[in-house]
Amino acid sequence: MPSLATRAVVRSFAALAAARSAPAFHPRGVVYEGRAEVHGAGPLPVGVVHCLVRLSKGIGTPRGVPDLLGLGVRLLHDPPVDVLCTTAPGGARWQRYLLAPGMRWGGATLTSLMWWRSPSGERLQVVVDVPDPRLDSPEPDVLVGRLPVDLTLRVVGAGGDVQTATVRVERRSEAPRPDLDPVLHRPRPWRLGPHWLAAVRERAYVGSRAGQPRKGGEGAH
Numbered sequence: 001m002p003s004l005a006t007r008a009v010v011r012s013f014a015a016l017a018a019a020r021s022a023p024a025f026h027p028r029g030v031v032y033e034g035r036a037e038v039h040g041a042g043p044l045p046v047g048v049v050h051c052l053v054r055l056s057k058g059i060g061t062p063r064g065v066p067d068l069l070g071l072g073v074r075l076l077h078d079p080p081v082d083v084l085c086t087t088a089p090g091g092a093r094w095q096r097y098l099l100a101p102g103m104r105w106g107g108a109t110l111t112s113l114m115w116w117r118s119p120s121g122e123r124l125q126v127v128v129d130v131p132d133p134r135l136d137s138p139e140p141d142v143l144v145g146r147l148p149v150d151l152t153l154r155v156v157g158a159g160g161d162v163q164t165a166t167v168r169v170e171r172r173s174e175a176p177r178p179d180l181d182p183v184l185h186r187p188r189p190w191r192l193g194p195h196w197l198a199a200v201r202e203r204a205y206v207g208s209r210a211g212q213p214r215k216g217g218e219g220a221h
Contacts, residue, residue: 029056029070030140031177034148034169036075042155042163043116043124043187050076052178053151053169055105055140058086066138069102071110071128072180073153073167082178082185083153085110085128096125096156105142106135114182114197116155116190123193124162127154143169 032053038044051073058068068086075081087102088111089095096111112126129152135142143149148170155163183192192198 031173033173038165040163066101066103082180117193
């Protein structure tokens, strides 16, 4: 039976999602389609794969106001792999463990904050760099009219980059919003860590999904 704390997390996130009629965090976003080309041996399969990319604002501040900018990538392998990153002060080792509001997408660095842990104990984080200077606002629709746009995804360990990928965002998607979940959709046999935070995050996603209205045509969210 779930613990009292677990039930409280689920109920809290369900209530917030219900109040917003959207995910508890990163409630509004825009979904795009593209391709990712992965290089180097690591947890992600090497090669070219189609992907979905969702840009969002974490809190949901008014238009033009800075926010914790979120970028979710679903690599459409079988099974899929989800990567969720949020704006950070930079890409240095200590900066990857901090979050910071973003004023614009162009020049932003985003971190997964959490890490993937291998069965042997190796720990890797994901960092995404957005080099395009044209992306001069914090809004999720900033790519519209500027596509294609290239993002750089890096899988980073203690010794530096283990894998790199170019994510080419090519078009806005009309598909329903994907339920991105880095706990459920992780590269096997890697696990998301630290364990306690992964457990809280898993319950938060369960609650957030339970509180959202179920409807189609959410490609713009």
